[in-house]
Amino acid sequence: MTTSLIGLDWGSTHLRAYRYDAQGEVEEKRAFAHGIRRLPEGGFAEAFAQAVQHWPDVPVLACGMVGSRNGWREVPYLDTPTSVDRLAGALARLETPGGRRVHLVPGLRDPQRPDVMRGEETQVAGALAATPSIGQRGCLLLPGTHSKWVSLRDGAVTGFATVMTGELYGVLLQHSILGAQLPESGDDEQAFHGGVVCARDSGAAGALSRVFSARALMLDGVLPPSSVADYLSGLLIGDELRIALAAGWADPLTPTRMVGEGALCERYLKAAAIFGIDIDAAPDNTTALGLWRIAAAAGLVSPLAAA
Structure with missing residues (x-):
């Protein structure tokens, strides 16, 4: 099938790349130890080149610490409440030395606590895509080194706590x-x-x-x-x-x-x-699903492909 999108989950210690077909299914997945703290010689550009090597020149969407202050380019946080559509409308763009354009997903900030997340917002988008009903009134738990408790109302993230x-x-x-x-x-x-x-x-x-x-x-x-x-x-x-x-x-x-x-x-x-x-x-593919959902909302994939 025709590749329509490349998604990158780029954290502090890992880089995972997904190649999607026209229906949003992951056709191929690659994993590297090139997190933003473990970049190869050549830095972000070289890590990116390895991740997408021999893949078609299609839109690229990246989430995670790659958009942090210490990342490839800092993307400002969006304050809650925030929906997937608002995330999609705030993507930042950068041009790679090879001429590809990368779109970066912003993180979220809860100004009431205050608290921040970067990367987890894409998992939230994936969970909402998998189970839209939980977005009306629900709670997401994301266990980890820094666990997140995310409150959802009317399809938007209304607040969260770490x-x-x-x-x-x-x-x-x-x-x-x-x-x-x-x-x-x-x-x-x-x-x-x-x-x-x-x-x-x-x-x-x-x-x-x-x-x-x-x-x-x-x-x-x-x-x-x-x-x-x-x-x-x-x-x-x-x-x-x-x-x-x-x-x-x-x-x-x-x-x-x-x-x-x-x-x-x-x-x-x-x-x-x-x-x-x-x-x-939730299903264990929420990040990949979230990248596709945000790309669809941003118009990076065609309406037919996103259907």
């Missing part, structure tokens, strides 16, 4: 007394469950008041050293869910959909079940 769960987990294990000289984790489901329950029951004090329990339980012989990491994982993910309920980001009346894949998302689903939060998993 919780640094993954980064805090890494800091505690690598740079605190809690993780000092621990053996390799044994993937202890019971320890993870115990951490989630501890966070759930921490009340107004929150899990920060319970973090040191990981060491106390180990010294008491209740928690094996190899299970400390799983306990801390449950404690921090559990506290993120506790915060989401307390802040009203998630509630029994608002559908919540999780965007992501892999073992981390499985942990969030297990923790959500302990809290009684009903979370559905």
Whole structure:
């Protein structure tokens, strides 16, 4: 089939390239370690040339940190509320040394918190394309190093919040007394469950008041050293869910959909079940789907192709 679009998911540590046919299906995918922090000799231009080598000269749409202050070209954030159409209308353009034109997706800013995202807005667009109904009144959870909780109303992102769960987990294990000289984790489901329950029951004090329990339980012989990491994982993910309920980001009346894949998302689903939060998993191709959806709204692909 005829290639109609090239999409780039260009983050801090990775670069993924998608070649789409005329119906928006990904015909070919490439992956490189050329994130904006790991560029090859020749910089952005060389990384781009490798990503699209031998692919047709068609419109290129890129999302992620490539449009950040340290990226190829900075694209200003759009304040919420923001719809997919508004994102599509604010694309920035740059010309590559090879003569190709690249369109860059802006990130989003929630001025009320304040908070920012860059790259996740394209995942949101993909989730909305896959399940339009959640855009009327829904919540998206994007787990990761910096988890995002995104509020959706009438097809637009009305606000979002970042919780640094993954980064805090890494800091505690690598740079605190809690993780000092621990053996390799044994993937202890019971320890993870115990951490989630501890966070759930921490009340107004929150899990920060319970973090040191990981060491106390180990010294008491209740928690094996190899299970400390799983306990801390449950404690921090559990506290993120506790915060989401307390802040009203998630509630029994608002559908919540999780965007992501892999073992981390499985942990969030297990923790959500302990809290009684009903979370559905979105398809794992939301970024690719979001790039196509934004390109269609921007007129980078023909109306027939976008149908």
